[in-house]
Amino acid sequence: MPETKTEGKQQQQLTEEEIEEIEKEEETEELEKRDEREIEKEIMGETMLDYFYQFSLRGKTVTGISIAGLREIARKMGNIKVSEPKIEDKKDRWICKTEVKDLLRNVTAWGISQQLKKMKLREGESEDEFALQKCYSKSLRNALRSLIPERLISHMLQKFIAEAKRQSNIPKVETKIL
Secondary structure (H helix, E strand, C coil): CCCEEEECCEEEECCHHHHHHHHHHHHHHHHHHHHHHHHHHHHCCCCCCCCEEEEEECCEEEEEECHHHHHHHHHHHCCEEECCCEEEECCCEEEEEEEEEECCCCEEEEEEEEEECEEEECCEEEECCCHHHHHHHHHHHHHHHHHCCHHHHHHHHHHHHHHHHHHHCCCCCCCCEC
16 A cells, blocks of 8 residues: 655545655665764774675665775785875865776776764764764775676675574575665
């Protein structure tokens, strides 16, 4: 049964496409929040042991590769050149464009991101002292994600799942790579 939303006194039915779009937006927001927490941990010098992460959203298990996982794959691939980022300082946000090149395959990819300079908190807004670093890390993540072959990420994901099973004897979980 389609969900409804109320606007004033009018009540509208949401289409299946609208519901899917809302769910996709929620999933994307959750991924962004998790990546931001990982970036902050890395900036603060905490080690990250997991290259993939899983969480449940609306009854679905979502699995994603972390920034640390992408960097590790790039290190293992070797011959990846990261160019100096192009950073734009806008009034309320940073915009960063990062170019990466696989020298062996002669493939180039760009990653672009933006990051607000203020964080939204329950109590209001606060300056985000790591906004520029987050912006750069996200642009690098986006560039590496489009550069690294999907089969390599899938291979590492299968190793991650196998290791997780060995360590905790959890049943196989259906996953979706984002």
